[in-house]
Amino acid sequence: MANPTSSLTVALVGNPNTGKSTLFSALCGVPARVGNYPGVTVEKKLGKYRDDSGEVIVVDLPGTYSLSARTMDEMVSVDVLLGRQSDVPKLDVIVAIADATNLERNLYLFTQLRQLEIPIILVLNMWDRVLASSMKVDLAQLSERLGVTVVVATASRSSGIQEIKAAIRTAAAKGSSTPESLFPPEFQAECDTLRDWMKASGEPEMQSFLVQRLLLDIDSAHAQRLSKQPELKELPNRIAEARARLASSGQRVPALETKCRYNWIRSRLAGVVDRPAEDTDTLSDRIDHVLTHRVWGLVIFAAIMFAVFQCISTGASGMMSGIETLQGALVTWVHSWLAPGTLRSLIDDGIIAGVGSVLIFLPQILILFFFIGVLEDCGYMARAAFVMDKLMTKLGLSGKSFLPLMSSFACAVPGIMATRVIENTRDRMITILVAPLMSCSARLPVYILLISFIPETHWLGGWIGLRGVVLFAMHVLGLVVAIPVAWLLKRFFFPGETAAFVMELPSYKLPSPKVVFYRVWERGQSFVGRAGTLIFCTAVLVWAAGYFPGDHTEVHQLTRTIEQRELQATGDTDDELEAMRAQERQLNGALIKGSLLGQAGQAIEPIVKPLGWDWRIGVGVIASFPAREVIIATLGTIYSLGGDVDEEDSGLQDALASSRWEDGRPVYTLPVALSIMVFFALCAQCAATLMVIKRETNSWRWPIFTFVYMTTLAYVGSFITYNLASWVWVG
Amino acid sequence: MLSLADLREGQAATILEVSGDDAIAVRLMEMGLTDGEQIKLIGFAPLGDPLEITIRGYRLSLRCSEAKRVLVELVV
Numbered sequence: 001m002a003n004p005t006s007s008l009t010v011a012l013v014g015n016p017n018t019g020k021s022t023l024f025s026a027l028c029g030v031p032a033r034v035g036n037y038p039g040v041t042v043e044k045k046l047g048k049y050r051d052d053s054g055e056v057i058v059v060d061l062p063g064t065y066s067l068s069a070r071t072m073d074e075m076v077s078v079d080v081l082l083g084r085q086s087d088v089p090k091l092d093v094i095v096a097i098a099d100a101t102n103l104e105r106n107l108y109l110f111t112q113l114r115q116l117e118i119p120i121i122l123v124l125n126m127w128d129r130v131l132a133s134s135m136k137v138d139l140a141q142l143s144e145r146l147g148v149t150v151v152v153a154t155a156s157r158s159s160g161i162q163e164i165k166a167a168i169r170t171a172a173a174k175g176s177s178t179p180e181s182l183f184p185p186e187f188q189a190e191c192d193t194l195r196d197w198m199k200a201s202g203e204p205e206m207q208s209f210l211v212q213r214l215l216l217d218i219d220s221a222h223a224q225r226l227s228k229q230p231e232l233k234e235l236p237n238r239i240a241e242a243r244a245r246l247a248s249s250g251q252r253v254p255a256l257e258t259k260c261r262y263n264w265i266r267s268r269l270a271g272v273v274d275r276p277a278e279d280t281d282t283l284s285d286r287i288d289h290v291l292t293h294r295v296w297g298l299v300i301f302a303a304i305m306f307a308v309f310q311c312i313s314t315g316a317s318g319m320m321s322g323i324e325t326l327q328g329a330l331v332t333w334v335h336s337w338l339a340p341g342t343l344r345s346l347i348d349d350g351i352i353a354g355v356g357s358v359l360i361f362l363p364q365i366l367i368l369f370f371f372i373g374v375l376e377d378c379g380y381m382a383r384a385a386f387v388m389d390k391l392m393t394k395l396g397l398s399g400k401s402f403l404p405l406m407s408s409f410a411c412a413v414p415g416i417m418a419t420r421v422i423e424n425t426r427d428r429m430i431t432i433l434v435a436p437l438m439s440c441s442a443r444l445p446v447y448i449l450l451i452s453f454i455p456e457t458h459w460l461g462g463w464i465g466l467r468g469v470v471l472f473a474m475h476v477l478g479l480v481v482a483i484p485v486a487w488l489l490k491r492f493f494f495p496g497e498t499a500a501f502v503m504e505l506p507s508y509k510l511p512s513p514k515v516v517f518y519r520v521w522e523r524g525q526s527f528v529g530r531a532g533t534l535i536f537c538t539a540v541l542v543w544a545a546g547y548f549p550g551d552h553t554e555v556h557q558l559t560r561t562i563e564q565r566e567l568q569a570t571g572d573t574d575d576e577l578e579a580m581r582a583q584e585r586q587l588n589g590a591l592i593k594g595s596l597l598g599q600a601g602q603a604i605e606p607i608v609k610p611l612g613w614d615w616r617i618g619v620g621v622i623a624s625f626p627a628r629e630v631i632i633a634t635l636g637t638i639y640s641l642g643g644d645v646d647e648e649d650s651g652l653q654d655a656l657a658s659s660r661w662e663d664g665r666p667v668y669t670l671p672v673a674l675s676i677m678v679f680f681a682l683c684a685q686c687a688a689t690l691m692v693i694k695r696e697t698n699s700w701r702w703p704i705f706t707f708v709y710m711t712t713l714a715y716v717g718s719f720i721t722y723n724l725a726s727w728v729w730v731g
Numbered sequence: 732m733l734s735l736a737d738l739r740e741g742q743a744a745t746i747l748e749v750s751g752d753d754a755i756a757v758r759l760m761e762m763g764l765t766d767g768e769q770i771k772l773i774g775f776a777p778l779g780d781p782l783e784i785t786i787r788g789y790r791l792s793l794r795c796s797e798a799k800r801v802l803v804e805l806v807v
Binding site: 065066068070102104105108218253254255257258259262275285288289292293294295297298382386387389390391393399499500501502503504505506507 | 749752753754755756757758759760761762763765766773774776777778779780781783787788789790791792793794797
C-alpha cells in the first residue's frame with residue numbers, strides 16, 4: 001500500500017479510441033517525456049502533475065483490447081503493469097479508461113486489469129455523449145457491482161479531471177483487494193493444480209493472473225520461456241493435459257476466457273446500464289451510408305485525400321519559402337559582423353543551413369498532422385482504412401497504410417511519422433521501409449534540371465510530350481518498385497501469418513480543437529527534438545567534408561575584398577568586380593574538388609562510370625546525402641557557378657551541356673540524364689528520412705537497411721536505364 | 732454452413748462458433764464475437780471487402796477472409 005502523501009505512479013490503460021491520449025493531456029498537459037521502450041517500436045509516454053498531496057507520474061500505455069500479450073503493444077503493457085519494465089517505476093494505481101457509450105466491449109480489458117492485484121479506478125470517458133443520448137447508467141450500483149470507484153469524465157472538455165485525481169489518491173490509500181473469480185470452479189482447480197506443481201518444482205510463487213494466462217494463451221511466449229528450465233520441461237504437457245480435461249467438461253480454451261469474461265460483464269451491467277434498443281439508423285449510420293457508399297464513398301475519399309495532399313504540397317511551400325527567407329536574412333546578418341573565414345563558413349553553410357534543413361520539414365509535418373488529427377478525431381480515419389483496405393491488400397499491406405504512403409508523395413518524413421496509426425507492427429515496418437520510394441517533392445528539382453537533356457518530342461498533335469512522359473514515369477517508378485519490395489520484405493524479413501484486420505469503426509463526432517492541437521504539437525516537438533538533432537549533425541558533417549582539407553586563405557581574402565567593394569558600389573557595372581567574382585567561383589570549384597567530398601567523388605568514379613557518370617556527378621551524389629536537391633548547389637559549385645544556382649538556372653544547364661569527357665564526348669546525354677533521374681527516384685539520399693526511420697523504429701538497423709537496399713536498387717535501376725537507353729538511342 | 736461473410740446487407744444472425752484457436756480467432760472473440768451473440772451485417776466497403784457489422788452495440792469491420800471463420804445462423 002502506497003503512502004497517500006508521497007509521489008505516485010499511475011498507468012492509463014484502455015482500448016484504442018477511448019480518448020486515452022486526450023485524458024493524458026488533460027491530466028498532465030504536454031508530456032514530459034516521449035520516447036520508445038527499450039528495443040521496441042512501442043512508444044513510451046510519461047507525464048506528471050502535482051496535486052495537494054504531491055507528485056503523480058502518469059504512464060500512458062498503448063491502446064490495447066486485451067492483455068493476452070500477442071502483439072508488441074500488449075507485451076509492453078503487460079510488462080509495465082506487472083512491474084517488469086525496469087525503466088518504469090512500480091505502479092501504485094491503474095486508471096482504466098472506457099468509452100462510456102460502448103461499455104460491454106470496453107470492460108473486457110477491465111476484467112483482466114482487475115486481476116493484477118493493483119488498486120484500480122474506472123473512468124467512463126465521453127460522458128457528454130451518454131448525457132446527450134437516452135442511455136442511463138446507475139453509477140453507484142455500477143461501482144458496487146464492479147468493486148471499484150467509477151468516475152465519469154469528458155476528457156476533451158477537461159471535465160471530471162479533478163474527480164479522477166481525487167479517486168487516484170483514494171484508491172492508492174485503500175490498496176488492492178483480491179477480486180472474486182469470474183471463471184468456473186473447474187478452471188480454478190486446474191490453475192491451483194498447475195500452481196502447486198510449479199511450486200513443488202522449485203519455481204517462485206507466481207501471480208494468479210500469470211498462472212491463468214499459461215492455461216489460456218495458446219503458444220504463449222511465457223510458457224515457452226519457462227519450459228526452457230530443466231525442472232519445468234514438463235510444463236507444456238501439463239498445460240496440454242489441463243486444457244484437454246477442461247475441453248472434455250465443455251470448457252474449451254481459448255473460447256472459455258472470452259465467454260466467461262463477457263458473461264460476467266453482461267451480468268454486472270444488467271439493470272445498471274440501460275441502453276436504448278439496438279439502433280442501426282443513428283445519424284452516424286446515415287453519414288456512414290454515404291461515406292462508405294459504393295460510388296460516393298470512393299469519390300468522397302478521393303476528394304478528401306486530394307485536398308489533404310494539395311494542402312501539404314501548396315500550403316507548406318509558403319511557410320517553407322518563409323523559412324528560407326529567414327535563413328537568408330540570418331546569413332546577411334552574420335556577414336554584417338563576421339569577416340569571411342572558416343568560422344563564418346561553419347555558421348553559414350553548416351549551422352544555419354543545418355537548422356534550416358530541419359525546420360524546412362516542419363510545415364509539412366504540422367499540416368499533415370493537423371489533417372490526421374481532424375480525420376482521426378471525427379472518426380473518418382477508420383473509414384478511410386475501411387474503404388482502401390482491399391486495394392492495399394494487393395500491396396500486401398492494410399488500409400491503414402494508405403495515408404502514410406500517399407503523404408510520402410509530398411515528403412517521406414511526415415509520411416513515416418504518420419505510420420503510427422498502423423497498430424500492426426509488421427504492416428507498419430513495411431510501410432516505413434517502402435515510404436521513401438514514393439516520389440517526394442525534393443526529387444522534382446533534380447528532374448527539372450535534367451529534363452532539358454530530353455529532346456522535346458511531341459506526339460498526338462502536341463498533347464503528349466516526351467518530357468512529360470519521362471516526368472510521369474519518374475513519379476510512378478517508385479510506386480511500381482514498392483510492390484515487389486513490399487512483397488519481398490513481407491516474405492523474408494517479416495514472415496508470419498497476416499494479422500487480423502479487426503477494426504472498430506467509431507461513431508462520427510465533431511473533432512475537438514484541443515485534441516487536434518495536442519496531436520500537431522506533440523508530433524512537431526518530437527520531430528524537432530529527436531530527429532532534428534540527427535539531421536542537423538549530418539548537415540554539419542557534410543559541410544566539413546566539403547570544406548576540409550583545403551587552404552581557404554585566398555578565397556576568404558578575395559571574398560573580403562569583394563564584399564568591401566560591394567559596400568562602396570555605385571551601381572555601375574564593375575568589370576573588375578565581375579572578374580573577382582568569377583575567380584572566387586573558380587577557387588571554390590577547385591577547393592571542393594580537393595575536399596574530402598571531392599576526393600570521395602573521384603575515388604568512386606570507377607563505380608559510377610558504368611552508369612555513364614563522371615566524377616562530378618559522383619561528388620554531387622555523395623554531397624546530396626543530406627537531401628537530394630543539394631546536388632544542384634553542389635554541381636553549381638563544381639562548375640564554378642557558385643552554390644546559389646537553382647534547377648532552372650540556364651547557366652547551370654549550359655555548363656552541364658558543354659561538359660565533356662577527356663575524349664571530347666559530351667557527358668550529359670539522354671541516357672545519362674535518364675540514368676541520374678532513375679538513380680534519384682530510387683535512392684535514399686535524404687538524411688532526414690533515414691533519421692526519422694531511426695527514431696520511429698528505435699534502431700539503427702532499419703535506416704541502414706533502407707539506405708543499403710534503396711542505393712542498391714538505384715544503382716541497378718540506373719545501370720539498366722543507362723545501358724538500355726544507350727542501346728535504343730544509338731541503335 | 733453459413734458464415735458471417737455469406738450474410739447480405741441488413742441481415743441479422745446469431746454466432747454459433749468462431750473456428751480455430753489462432754491469434755485471429757482469439758482477437759475476434761476478444762472483440763465480442765462469442766457464441767450466442769447476435770450480430771447484424773451493416774454493409775460492405777465500396778470495393779466489396781472488408782465488411783461492417785454491429786456487435787454488442789458497436790460497429791466493427793473485418794475482412795471477408797476473417798468473417799468466413801465466424802459461423803452463424805440466420806435470425807428469422
